[in-house]
Amino acid sequence: MPFAPHLAHLSWKSMLLLFAYSYLAALLLWVALHLLYGDRWWWLFLLTALAFYLFLPALLLPPLALVTRHPPLWVGFGLAAAVWLGLFGRLYLPHSAPVLANDTTLTVLTYNALYHNTEVERMVAAIRASDADLVAIQELSEAGLHAIQAELSTRYPYQILAPAENTAGMGLLSRYPLTPLPPSEFALLPLSGWVGQPQLATLDYHGRQVLVLNIHAHSTSLGYGGPLRFSPAEMEQSVRQREAQMHALAAFARSRSEPLLMLGDFNTGYPSHAHRILSAAMQDAWLVAGHGVGHTFPGANIPGSSRPTVLGMPIPQWLIRLDYIFYSAHWHATHAEIGVWDQRSDHRPVQAVLVLR
Known part of the structure; x- marks a missing residue:
């Protein structure tokens, strides 16, 4: 009985980590399939069409890393962030105006x-x-x-x-x-x-x-x-x-x-x-x-x-x-x-x- 609270805590921690790693595996699998096969299958086409939203669960990884005290999740968050930046980061950065001879x-x-x-x-x-x-x-x-x-x-x-x-x-x-x-x-x-x-x-x-x-x-x-x-x-x-x-x-x-x-x-x-x-x-x-x-x-x-x-x-x-x-x-x-x-x-x-x- 004294160990029940501790076991329950481990159970919730395990569930959170399972969610986090399952999400990261699915995200990285989509990236690999997208790079290798484009939109070959209908389900891959739909996932890619909604690619921006595939990264929203990644916002949960930092709080999960803190709650579970599991530092490797920060690495997973870094990977997800790097992929997002590669695809969408330029859309949120300021654009530098080029120096052009023609201003028309x-x-x-x-x-x-x-x-x-x-x-x-x-x-x-x-x-x-x-x-x-x-x-x-x-x-x-x-x-x-x-x-x-x-x-x-x-x-x-x-x-x-x-x-x-x-x-x-x-x-x-x-x-x-x-x-x-x-x-x-x-x-x-x-x-x-x-x-x-x-x-x-x-x-x-x-x-x-x-x-x-x-x-x-x-x-x-x-x-x-x-x-x-x-x-x-x-x-x-x-x-x-x-x-x-x-x-x-x-x-x-x-x-x-x-x-x-x-x-x-x-x-x-x-x-x-x-x-x-x-x-x-x-x-x-x-x-x-x-x-x-x-x-x-x-x-x-x-x-x-x-x-x-x-x-x-x-x-x-x-x-x-x-x-x-x-x-x-x-x-x-x-x-x-x-x-x-x-x-x-x-x-x-x-x-x-x-x-x-």
């Missing part, structure tokens, strides 16, 4: 406006508030087209608008001369599988020809606003198709010598394998000049939104980052931020300030 900036915006959003005046207000020089729109509707032409033609005299009666609509708006390129320029890009067919154009930026590519990549359906559901086979197929698209975009980037911008809804999170493929050829403006995780999805829970529900309740907002601004080595990003949200789209816009070297 180009502000660009990417914006999935949600096809089902009927309050297009909110979309117009969000674009106007950005004061961007170049705007890439995904899911452009006919109503959105008419609103843009009526309200933004003076601000953006150069427009390439391709609305659709579904989520395939695309659009480019510019203060600088914008010229669409013929289909022959798309030779390296797959012609199918995109939510919206990519738009490729040249931008006459102070006498230099800049390539602009507006992207809406293949999506992974988790319910499209209804109950959360998924098919492992369909999910893995969508991941493979999106990775093929990123390989094509990376090959396209390497084949061009002009300054290049890729903007859009890439339907992949960070640090996904698809992101790794494209970022090997292009710079992600948010990683260079953004602050915080920059999550852009899911947003509004209105009819037609892609924000799924669980037990009748919509999942939390802003869980992952799907919207990106990528640029070639000709540019440098000095600032990136989340744009004004219209309260209706299931995405938030992203904008960046770029300087041509």
Whole structure:
């Protein structure tokens, strides 16, 4: 009997240590699988999509080390912290401004406006508030087209608008001369599988020809606003198709010598394998000049939104980052931020300030 309290104390200590070491083993196993296999399996894809949240239990390790008086847990915490810093640390560090000979900036915006959003005046207000020089729109509707032409033609005299009666609509708006390129320029890009067919154009930026590519990549359906559901086979197929698209975009980037911008809804999170493929050829403006995780999805829970529900309740907002601004080595990003949200789209816009070297 005198030993019962001591045995009970050891039992709780053992349980806490079991939890701590099980978590560390699972976290390090995910890191190894992510590095070796990318998003090969549906469950690994989901874990990586929510990678930021996998590190939250690590915050319990220091108090557990103190409570259990088990110093090795500090080593485990250090390992978890090192991995987190490698993936996300730069997003919380101050960015040093580069010394550039050219101080002329180009502000660009990417914006999935949600096809089902009927309050297009909110979309117009969000674009106007950005004061961007170049705007890439995904899911452009006919109503959105008419609103843009009526309200933004003076601000953006150069427009390439391709609305659709579904989520395939695309659009480019510019203060600088914008010229669409013929289909022959798309030779390296797959012609199918995109939510919206990519738009490729040249931008006459102070006498230099800049390539602009507006992207809406293949999506992974988790319910499209209804109950959360998924098919492992369909999910893995969508991941493979999106990775093929990123390989094509990376090959396209390497084949061009002009300054290049890729903007859009890439339907992949960070640090996904698809992101790794494209970022090997292009710079992600948010990683260079953004602050915080920059999550852009899911947003509004209105009819037609892609924000799924669980037990009748919509999942939390802003869980992952799907919207990106990528640029070639000709540019440098000095600032990136989340744009004004219209309260209706299931995405938030992203904008960046770029300087041509």
